[in-house]
Amino acid sequence: MSDPSSADRPVVTRIAPSPTGSLHIGNARSALFNWLYARHTGGKFLIRIEDTDRARHSEAAVQVIFDSLSWLGLSPDADPVSQFARADLHRGVVEELLERGWAYRCYMTTEEADQAKAIARAEGHALRSPWRDRVAGPAQGNQPFVVRFKVPNEGETVINDAVRGVVAFPNKDLEDLVLLRTDGTPTYNLAVAADDHDMGITYVIRGEEHLSNGARQILIYRAMGWELPVYAHLPLLVGADGAKLSKRHGAMTVGEFIAAGYLPEAVRNYLARLGWGHGDAEIFSDAQAIEWFELKDVVRSPARLDLVKLGHINNHYIRVADTPRLTALTAQIHIERGIRQDEAQGAALARAIPLVREGAKTLLDLADLTAFVLKKRPFALDEKTLKLLDAETRGRLGRLAERLGVETDWTAAPLGKVLQTFAESEGVGLGKFGPALRGVLSGGAPAPDLASAFEALGREESFGRIADALSQVR
RNA sequence: GGUCCCUUCGUCUAUCGGUUAGGACACUAGAUUUUCAUUCUAGGAAGAGCGGUUCGACUCCGCUAGGGACUGCCA
Numbered sequence: 001m002s003d004p005s006s007a008d009r010p011v012v013t014r015i016a017p018s019p020t021g022s023l024h025i026g027n028a029r030s031a032l033f034n035w036l037y038a039r040h041t042g043g044k045f046l047i048r049i050e051d052t053d054r055a056r057h058s059e060a061a062v063q064v065i066f067d068s069l070s071w072l073g074l075s076p077d078a079d080p081v082s083q084f085a086r087a088d089l090h091r092g093v094v095e096e097l098l099e100r101g102w103a104y105r106c107y108m109t110t111e112e113a114d115q116a117k118a119i120a121r122a123e124g125h126a127l128r129s130p131w132r133d134r135v136a137g138p139a140q141g142n143q144p145f146v147v148r149f150k151v152p153n154e155g156e157t158v159i160n161d162a163v164r165g166v167v168a169f170p171n172k173d174l175e176d177l178v179l180l181r182t183d184g185t186p187t188y189n190l191a192v193a194a195d196d197h198d199m200g201i202t203y204v205i206r207g208e209e210h211l212s213n214g215a216r217q218i219l220i221y222r223a224m225g226w227e228l229p230v231y232a233h234l235p236l237l238v239g240a241d242g243a244k245l246s247k248r249h250g251a252m253t254v255g256e257f258i259a260a261g262y263l264p265e266a267v268r269n270y271l272a273r274l275g276w277g278h279g280d281a282e283i284f285s286d287a288q289a290i291e292w293f294e295l296k297d298v299v300r301s302p303a304r305l306d307l308v309k310l311g312h313i314n315n316h317y318i319r320v321a322d323t324p325r326l327t328a329l330t331a332q333i334h335i336e337r338g339i340r341q342d343e344a345q346g347a348a349l350a351r352a353i354p355l356v357r358e359g360a361k362t363l364l365d366l367a368d369l370t371a372f373v374l375k376k377r378p379f380a381l382d383e384k385t386l387k388l389l390d391a392e393t394r395g396r397l398g399r400l401a402e403r404l405g406v407e408t409d410w411t412a413a414p415l416g417k418v419l420q421t422f423a424e425s426e427g428v429g430l431g432k433f434g435p436a437l438r439g440v441l442s443g444g445a446p447a448p449d450l451a452s453a454f455e456a457l458g459r460e461e462s463f464g465r466i467a468d469a470l471s472q473v474r
Numbered sequence: 475g476g477u478c479c480c481u482u483c484g485u486c487u488a489u490c491g492g493u494u495a496g497g498a499c500a501c502u503a504g505a506u507u508u509u510c511a512u513u514c515u516a517g518g519a520a521g522a523g524c525g526g527u528u529c530g531a532c533u534c535c536g537c538u539a540g541g542g543a544c545u546g547c548c549a
Contacts, residue, residue: 018549050549110547117545121475126545146547164479173477173545181547188549212478212544235480242541270486273498277487280497299487301480302542309486309499359511369511419508434508442509450508 009227011043013203015069016083016192018050019061022253023068025305026207026237026245029271033234034205035074036272036293046199047080052191054084068254073264073286081199083191090186093194093224094147094179102223103179105145106131117175126175128153147180149190149219157215162203162232162295169215177216189213193220196229205232205295208302232295235275236302245305261333261362263321266314274303283316311361318360326353326366333367339374344458348373352456355412356448372445373456378468385439389473393436396426400437401466410459416451440469 013034017027038045049065051057066080097103106129108116117127132150136143156168179190186194192213196204204214211233221228239245245252257267269283276299278284278292318326327350331341334349341349349370356369381389389397403422407414423430430450437450441462447453454462 016549020549053548056548113547121545124476126476167478169477175545178547183547185547187547192549207543208479209543210549213549215478233479236542238542240485244542273486275486279488282486282498303487304485306485306499312499356511358513423508430508432508436508438508446510448511 009202011041011202012200013038014046014048014201016048016050017065021061022255023065025252028254030206031074032271039290040293044077046078047076049082051084090191090194103147103149104132106148107140107143107145125172129176144182146178148176149179151176157218159214159231162230163298189216193217197226201229204229208233208236238302238304261364262314263317266317270310270313275299315361318357323354329363330366345374355452355456369446372442372447375443377464379443382444388436393433396433412451412455415454441465
């Protein structure tokens with residue numbers, strides 16, 4: 001019960017994703033919590049790639065993980081390590097376990113093991129290989145074997161979890177786990193325990209699906225006489241329907257969140273609120289999150305991903321983001337959509353963004369809302385606008401253009417006033433010619449209020465579009 | 475099947491034995507309005523069930539129900 005604990009050592013946390021092709025959003029949340037806790041305590045945050053499964057390994061997948069973490073702004077305090085590269089260390093630990101009598105060679109075939117499992121299950125306990133108390137004889141020769149951990153039959157293994165409190169697992173229900181495969185490669189639980197210890201990890205903060213692995217890993221720690229880290233198992237992230245996150249829930253990887261047009265700071269803020277909270281705080285800075293983040297405030301129940309709320313938070317960060325940054329990001333999306341911009345259009349885009357950002361929940365929205373400034377003159381008017389451009393309205397637009405011609409301050413506020421006074425002088429409401437003017441300026445694409453549309457387009461382009469329309473319809 | 479975890483508005487959460495159970499997103503209604511949007515105002519919306527403990531339970535305990543994870547020579 002009185003295991004040495006690393007709670008009083010300097011904090012070292014880690015994120016240990018396996019390179020399966022992308023960084024899952026659940027892993028991203030785990031990474032964020034580890035990062036927040038390390039920053040909060042002035043400790044270190046490390047990255048370890050769990051690539052012991054060579055069959056599934058790919059360099060590209062590893063790179064995706066680095067890119068994703070980098071995009072999220074979760075930079076590690078040391079170079080990432082590869083678990084595969086540390087196989088010698090793992091094997092050394094197994095040697096020692098073997099010597100200490102905590103592990104044994106098991107010569108059961110897969111079929112035999114399956115049978116033994118079924119029997120053990122029927123008897124009400126987990127697998128115990130007959131080889132745990134047998135020594136290989138001549139009959140075994142160079143028969144293949146795995147090395148298994150000798151789990152005690154009695155007692156229980158207790159995790160004192162920083163989030164869940166005391167959780168006890170009966171040892172009889174923990175199987176004699178494989179440490180080394182027949183090909184001599186280390187398995188997950190062994191590698192994790194050995195690496196966490198070797199890397200000096202003091203806080204293991206990860207998803208709840210690893211809670212029972214915690215018991216298995218503690219068994220190894222104890223057998224080796226190592227100081228235990230503090231465990232903190234985070235509530236699972238589930239889809240909108242409460243089921244485990246999967247493809248059908250939509251954007252599930254960091255890459256997909258990027259493509260969907262979310263800002264990293266918004267994703268950080270949103271993810272922080274999934275399974276953790278600080279009073280009523282909803283929108284907060286990284287500095288605040290770091291200052292506030294305590295493991296005791298981590299929630300215990302699973303959290304559902306709510307993209308609608310993420311959209312709201314993203315909208316907030318779009319509102320406060322620097323215009324040049326948003327402009328560059330939005331320009332890139334337009335380019336991806338096949339719309340290149342010349343210098344004048346780039347300037348128009350930069351002018352448009354502050355005027356439309358309030359309605360944008362994602363960068364994709366921002367691209368949609370600014371598409372009108374990128375239209376190349378002359379463009380064909382949509383039918384609705386054509387219909388609105390009757391003789392009376394055309395005359396009015398002509399007079400409006402004249403009126404605007406003397407306006408020197410080409411920004412939304414004064415332009416709005418001109419529009420108002422012009423409507424009054426014409427003795428009509430803005431509703432009389434507003435929709436037509438909107439169509440003329442936007443070409444049917446979404447656009448902000450007319451004064452803002454004028455400002456975004458710029459003086460020359462605005463007059464050009466009106467002139468185009470008036471010459472197009474006669 | 476076994477082990478373990480979880481259960482407050484639709485969702486994320488606050489509450490840490492005494493509150494009209496708070497906030498945010500979403501939703502509804504109204505106002506504003508040159509589209510969409512924005513903005514403003516108002517509103518509805520929750521302690522899974524049953525037993526305890528207690529002067530008093532969302533809060534502590536137990537049981538039931540429901541959901542989930544694990545139970546690999548995957549991680």
